[in-house]
Amino acid sequence: MNIAIVGTGYVGLVSGACFSEMGINVTCVDIDKNKISKLLNGVMPIYEPGLDDLVDRNVKAGRLHFTTDLTACLDEVEVVFSAVGTPPDEDGSADLKYVLEVARTVGRHIKKHIVLVTKSTVPVGTSNKVRAAIQEELDKRGVNIKFDVASNPEFLKEGAAIKDFMAPDRVVVGVESETARKLMEKLYRPFTLNGYPILIMDVPSAEMTKYAANAMLATRISFMNDIANLCELVGANVDHVRKGMGSDSRIGSRFLYAGCGYGGSCFPKDVKALAHTGVEYGYHMRVIEAVEEVNEKQKSIVFDKLYNAFNGELKGKIIALWGLSFKPETDDMREAPSLVVIDKLLRAGAIVRVYDPIAMDESRRRIGDVVIYCKDMYDAVIDADAIALLTEWKQFRMPSWGIIYKAMKNYVVVDGRNIYDGNELKELGFTYSRIGQK
Known part of the structure; x- marks a missing residue:
């Protein structure tokens, strides 16, 4: 099976290396010539334990390739993953310009059916914009080529991304056609053989699942930091409180550690974007807004x-x-x-x-x-x-x-x-x- 992954950042490179490890022929694409040049010479653009060995092994095996030209491989692939950045705008919304540019490139150059899968974290409804961008380019060309869009959000923890990909808690896939479902099930079959669940759902639900999961984890962190700050004032010990809470099977002990706040590429951005999505639809996510406020203060x-x-x-x-x-x-x-x-x-x-x-x-x-x-x-x-x-x-x-x-x-x-x-x-x-x- 041949696939392409656009974007060689954290998500794209890890995904490409792990798919190739399962025997899939993967072409990783990035417009950054310097980054691709380094990858071709075995230099990793990110630090992730075990990634350099994984990439080197699959490049030598001929399963993992790097290029700056997506159009060069479109005729050969069945699935294109979009794993480009979605940086936050000033208002907290996700900037979709790179996601939509990938869609336009696909629309300008495809000659046969493909599935364009959004792996980047994007707001609910992005698939409609992606589909429209592809169709607009096909209409300009005056051609009628069938295509599918899908959503496959990532749930990788930095520092443990390879393990998370190879042994996932779950694989979430949003599709809108039987053709797309079959292709995605085929792609992830090596993982389901080991008993890891693949959850097939509609595209908006898949898009929402990513935000909801990260927002819940961020909420637990901010909640415990709020409790910790009150513990200091009243003379309690947050470690004792955490153990008492975590012993309740309905709560559990994970992500209940107090500290100096969360950071990274996911939680801050996704919490802001989810809150902004609520505002767009006339609904204030009051809990989520408070999570962000507590974290910034922490x-x-x-x-x-x-x-x-x-x-x-x-x-x-x-x-x-x-x-x-x-x-x-x-x-x-x-x-x-x-x-x-x-x-x-x-x-x-x-x-x-x-x-x-x-x-x-x-x-x-x-x-x-x-x-x-x-x-x-x-x-x-x-x-x-x-x-x-x-x-x-x-x-x-x-x-x-x-x-x-x-x-x-x-x-x-x-x-x-x-x-x-x-x-x-x-x-x-x-x-x-x-x-x-x-």
Whole structure:
């Protein structure tokens, strides 16, 4: 089976590599010539554990190809996946210009039936716009070629994307014809052989499922952060509260961890887009709007704790930040809490020393040299007045606190991910602060 995937970002490249691993002939397409050139030379444009080996193996096997020209492979493929970006506009809506350009390109050049599958996260109703864009181009050509549109949203977690693709909780597919259904079932048959469910539904429901799933996960995070902030005020311990809640089988324990806010490419963008969709249809998603508001405020909580620790006098203070990416096992800093903390610390006159195992280059690309980049976590704390943990990388979990104590000037620790034993640190002489407990 031959397929094309347009867009070699996180979703497109992972999907292409994983489909090819299952024996499917995949052509990945991107208009970025530099990115395609790097991929042809084995250089990955993103960091994802195991991806480089997966891509290399399937390129050598002749199942995975890269090109800048979608039209060159349209005659050979049965399915085209659109995995291009849908960045948020200023009003929070998803920008569909890249999605619609893929549709127009397909309409201008197809000579036979294909299924155009939207894998990007798009608002409900996008399939109608995609279909109209293709049909408009076919009408301009004066040809009558049958085509189908479908929706196949991704549910990949950065840092575990290959496992998520190969062993999915579910595969959601939205179709509007029997032909499209059969093609998509054929494509995903290797996965269903292993017992992973494929959920066939109408296209609008598939589009909504992606937003609803991400919004629910974001809601659980913001809810627990709200509870954690109240716990601090009333003298409760959010860890105890979380365990008590999570023991209820109707609630469960996942995504109930308090911290310094969520970031990344999905939750912030999708929550905004879902709220905007509601407004477009004259309905206010009040819970979703509150989720976003709580999260934006939560990103400042680490700064607030540092500010209070030094009675508002942060000018000239050296602050060590452990972690820059929005979560472990990725270099992604989109909407990361670290960006908010760094900005506020610099505005307050602090000197910021940072270390992240993977995201240092991405940080340089985003904010330049306004912070001091350190060679490791211990280098970052030299002469520091405070340490703030922002990303719970495994290597940060068991620091040598004795060495750290000797290297620091003052001994403030702000734990933005609640991974340390506060009693242990206090016994060693540190002033320790966490989320959701006095």
